[in-house]
Amino acid sequence: xxxxxxxxxxxxxxxxxxxxxxxxxxxxxxxxxxxxxxxxxxxxxxxxxxxxxxxxxxxxxxxxxxxxxxxxxxxxxxxxxxxxxxxxxxxxxxxxxxxxxxxxxxxxxxxxxxxxxxxxxxxxxxxxxxxxxxxxxxxxxxxxxxxxxxxxxxxxxxxxxxxxxxxxxxx
Amino acid sequence: xxxxxxxxxxxxxxxxxxxxxxxxxxxxxxxxxxxxxxxxxxxxxxxxxxxxxxxxxxxxxxxxxxxxxxxxxxxxxxxxxxxxxxxxxxxxxxxxxxxxxxxxxxxxxxxxxxxxxxxxxxxxxxxxxxxxxxxxxxxxx
Numbered sequence: 001x002x003x004x005x006x007x008x009x010x011x012x013x014x015x016x017x018x019x020x021x022x023x024x025x026x027x028x029x030x031x032x033x034x035x036x037x038x039x040x041x042x043x044x045x046x047x048x049x050x051x052x053x054x055x056x057x058x059x060x061x062x063x064x065x066x067x068x069x070x071x072x073x074x075x076x077x078x079x080x081x082x083x084x085x086x087x088x089x090x091x092x093x094x095x096x097x098x099x100x101x102x103x104x105x106x107x108x109x110x111x112x113x114x115x116x117x118x119x120x121x122x123x124x125x126x127x128x129x130x131x132x133x134x135x136x137x138x139x140x141x142x143x144x145x146x147x148x149x150x151x152x153x154x155x156x157x158x159x160x161x162x163x164x165x166x167x168x169x170x171x
Numbered sequence: 172x173x174x175x176x177x178x179x180x181x182x183x184x185x186x187x188x189x190x191x192x193x194x195x196x197x198x199x200x201x202x203x204x205x206x207x208x209x210x211x212x213x214x215x216x217x218x219x220x221x222x223x224x225x226x227x228x229x230x231x232x233x234x235x236x237x238x239x240x241x242x243x244x245x246x247x248x249x250x251x252x253x254x255x256x257x258x259x260x261x262x263x264x265x266x267x268x269x270x271x272x273x274x275x276x277x278x279x280x281x282x283x284x285x286x287x288x289x290x291x292x293x294x295x296x297x298x299x300x301x302x303x304x305x306x307x308x309x310x311x312x
Binding site for chain 1: 203261
C-alpha cells in the first residue's frame with residue numbers, strides 16, 4: 001500500500017519533470033517560441049489558480065460535511081438517477097481546465113464515486129454556460145440546443161459503456 | 172461536532188490536493204507549449220474538403236491539440252466561414268473539449284490507464300457520431 005502511494009507520487013513528479021525538460025529543450029532550440037510558451041503558461045496559471053482554490057475549498061467542505069458513506073449513497077453504485085443528475089449538473093457548472101478538477105474527482109473516487117458518473121462529469125464539461133453566448137454568436141441557438149442535448153445524452157451512454165468495458169476487461 | 176472536524180479535514184484535504192499539484196502544473200506547462208506551437212491559423216490548412224474524412228480529421232485534431240474551449244468555438248466559427256463542413260467543425264469542437272491526448276498521462280495517473288484510454292477512445296468516437304447526428308437533426312429542424 002505504502003509502496004503504491006509512493007509510486008503514484010513519483011509518477012506525478014515525473015510528469016512535471018518531463019514538462020520542465022521539454023521547456024528547457026525548447027529554450028535551447030527556439031528561444032523566442034519558448035518565451036512565448038512561457039507567457040502562455042503564465043496566462044494559464046492566472047486562470048487555473050482561482051479554480052484550484054475553488055477545488056480545494058470543495059474538497060475541504062466535502063471532507064467536513066460528507067461522510068464517505070453519504071458520498072457513496074449520492075454518487076456510488078446505487079445512486080441511480082440522482083447520481084446522474086448531480087454528475088451532469090456539476091460537470092456543466094464546473095469551470096477552468098479539466099485537469100484542475102482531477103484532485104476533487106480522485107477524492108470522490110476514493111470515497112466510492114461510480115466510474116460512469118466521473119465520465120458524465122468529464123463529458124459535460126464540454127457544455128460551458130458562460131461560453132454559450134459565443135457559441136450562439138457563431139453557430140446560432142438551434143445549433144447550441146441540439147449539440148447540448150446530444151452531449152448530455154452521450155455523457156450517460158459513454159459512462160455506462162465505459163463501466164461495461166472496464167468490467168469486461170477486469171474479468 | 173463540525174468544529175472538531177475542521178482541522179483534520181483541512182489536513183486531509185490539503186494532503187490529497189498537494190499530491191496532485193505537480194501533475195496539474197505539468198499539464199498546464201505542456202498545454203502552453205501546444206497552444207504556442209499550433210497557432211489558430213494552423214487549423215484551416217488541415218481540412219481537405221472531403222465530407223467523410225473531414226469529421227475524422229476534425230476529431231483527431233481536436234483530440235490532439237489543447238486549449239481553452241472558447242478557442243475551439245472561435246476557430247470552429249472562423250473555419251465555418253471559410254467553407255469547412257459543419258460536421259467536421261462539430262467533431263473538432265467536441266473532441267477539443269472531451270478528448271485529451273496531452274492530459275492522457277495525467278488522467279491515467281489519477282483514474283487508471285484503462286479508464287483514461289477507453290474514456291478518450293469513447294469520447295473520440297462519440298465526437299464523430301454526435302457530429303453526424305447533430306448535422307442530420309439540424310437539417311430536418
